[in-house]
Amino acid sequence: MAQPLSIFDVAGRAMSAQLTRLNTTASNLANAGGVSGSEAEAYRTMKPVFRTSFDKASGLSTVDVAGLVTAGPAPTKRHDPTHPMANADGDVFDAAVDETREFIDMLETARNYQNNVEVMQTAKGLILDTLKLGR
Numbered sequence: 534m535a536q537p538l539s540i541f542d543v544a545g546r547a548m549s550a551q552l553t554r555l556n557t558t559a560s561n562l563a564n565a566g567g568v569s570g571s572e573a574e575a576y577r578t579m580k581p582v583f584r585t586s587f588d589k590a591s592g593l594s595t596v597d598v599a600g601l602v603t604a605g606p607a608p609t610k611r612h613d614p615t616h617p618m619a620n621a622d623g624d625v626f627d628a629a630v631d632e633t634r635e636f637i638d639m640l641e642t643a644r645n646y647q648n649n650v651e652v653m654q655t656a657k658g659l660i661l662d663t664l665k666l667g668r
Contacts, residue, residue, distance in 0.1 A: 556581045561579060568628070
């Protein structure tokens, strides 16, 4: 039988999920402004898909990363026959990354991560205070 989840397990899994979200956001921002010679090769925004998991033993819910998907609009086609990556028609495709949305996601992710750090610190403090009562 599996051990019931603790508050540390729940917060740790949430932090791991937020780290995945932050990594995909960083990848999206790193590829903003990228250019390709075809729409199929152009970079598309990646987003993690989260799945809620319920632990019957503890009654707690947590989150897992179910996978990564491409999201957002298609790459933008731009006519630039002088570009070295231009296709036979003289078109290039700009990466489909909304930098403003990515920065907002980065801020939200950092706040969620920090909230989980605070949950762990609070739980640790409560456990230590409880142990002090037994002295």
